[in-house]
Amino acid sequence: MRSKRTELFVGCFIVLGVLAFVYLAVQVSGLAFSAKKDSYQIVARFDDIGGLTNRAKVTIAGVTVGSVESIVLDKELYMGLVTMNIDADVDNIPLDSSIAILTSGLLGEKYLGLSIGADDEMLGNGDEIYDTQSALVLETLISQFLFKSDSED
Amino acid sequence: MAVTEAYIKVQNVRFSRGGRMIYDDVSLTIPKGKITAVMGPSGTGKTTLLRLIAAQLTPDSGTILVDGQNVHALSRSALYKVRKKMGMLFQSGALFSDMSVAENIAFPMEEHTKLTRDEIATIVSSKLHSVGLRGAASLMPSELSGGMARRVALARAIALDPELVMYDEPFTGQDPISKGVLVKLIRQLNDDANITSVLVSHDVEESLSIADHVCILSGGTVIAEGSAAEIQASSDPQVVQFLKGEPDGPVPFHYPEDKHSEEAVI
Amino acid sequence: MKSISLLGAALLDWFEAVGRAGIFLAQSIFRVPVRFNEAVRLLVQQLYSVGVLSLVIVVVSGAFIGMVLALQGYSILAKFGSEEAVGQLLALSLLRELAPVVTALLFAGRAGSSLTAEIGLMKATEQLSSFEMMGVDPLRRVIAPRFIAGVICLPLLSLIFSATGIMGGYVVSVNWLGVHDGAFWSQMQQSVYFDTDIINGFIKALCFSVAVTWIAVYQGYECVPTSEGIGKATTRTVVLGSLAILALDFVLTAAMFGDF
16 A cells, blocks of 8 residues: 555656646747648848847737748858748738838847838748848947937037 | 584685775685684674675685685676575664565565565565564564564575575674574574574674584684684683683783874874 | 875875766666566655655745745836736746756755665665675665656656746736736747757756766765764765756856857
């Protein structure tokens, strides 16, 4: 009997540990157990990626439609080359759309916002968005402001 | 006394531990089917001798032959096989504290034989019966008195019907009745099953009363070896001092004050 | 000159000790296995005494640490008007650091010390020699189940610690301080990644569990078999175990999160 109860407790303990793991995975990290969503890749080059990180979200009208896959330096153009995965069901982004690096809140994380263009052709796998707007860098803003006020004098 | 076949031969063994020489050229023989008592003052490494025989320790030089095999030259698995022929009764009993009395005795059989549960249970109760503790089968070791624990340990030591049983200080800390019971049990086991027994003790009276063969160790060497009667008749001053328990003699009352004691302090 | 040679000798001693501990571990895990049924029974027994008995202290400390984190985090985040981020703070600090480290420290004190004391006592009462005399390898029979149980238990306990900590923090921040329920979870889910945070925290706990259990069983097995020796060995388990946890934590954190 003694060992039966021990086994029962140990069983409960292990189940509890597994439940905790599942809880953390689902509730805390928001991991979805559905198969990995199909996606296609598009790229964009920025003058300044200013603190954008891997896996930052990509949004249209504030709705997340994808995430940043990688950020590397384009060695020829000296620009930040951002590759992002866009969910496959969002397949109607016009070719002339623009993309900007935005900040959520004053101190929040950086993310990408897509602004829809008017072209009839849509972006496909491997296409590039040419109309990009870099991150706002505080130092640049201040120096622009100072430069402007100087020239007005 | 007729010369009997030797079961264990200890030949020119030297052993030191922590820089201290414990055995300096010890040779002795333990005859088959007899009770041999190894006696000597505390600190002469009597327990060490048992551990050397069981090959839990390895001598610096010299050989120990158990039933003709050099136990220190054996591989691990061969050594474990030899050990199945040995039973050891530890000073503290060494019962496994997480098992009941019956489980303790059943353990070596479960481990080394292919007997069924029922067969093991039968043997356990017969072994317990032979040490007079059949009623204690379901107790835990913590519920036993010192004497009972030692008897259970004895039952466990003989569970596999060994050829050799080693007793490490079986009488220490026992009341006179327990001592008497143990003396009787050891004698009985030895005679019934033709077991070779080695008894390490400094209880002169009990040891001499049951031993067929006696070795006295002192200062790292064997100072006397022979039958109980021969030892008692010995005129060697060291032997006489030990047997009579005289406070001063060849073994001085005062611990020598040389550089050894300084080392000990450090 | 003398000090240099002393230092060298100390270093050699240390290497020797590490080597001995390594051989000890390898022997206890890879030697001839005991019978399968018996091995399972022994393991279950150890899972009980190492894991189940540590559960209460882990759950209670997890809940309280989560609650305190929520309180402290809230009061600071409220100054910036972003008290919803308390969920993010709670989850990240628990998963990445606090759960593995605090659980491992509690484990070293609760389970590690009792492992050392138990094995030390078995040595002092000659139970280990007794196994050896019966032709049963004490490493395989006594050490292996304890080591394996310890390695299994600590990561599980760490997960339970995280979960209870987050629940405790949730109760304080949402039910008590009035943080918005949805914002609490969504902020958390946005910033917590399954692989970098949960899996890395789990790996940390696994490393700690190997280190702590190894130290505990080794100290027990190598202790001087007297009451004083067992006491010292138990203390050493807690001290060395805790230091090993903190040092390992630094190395692992640098390796896992260093580039963030």
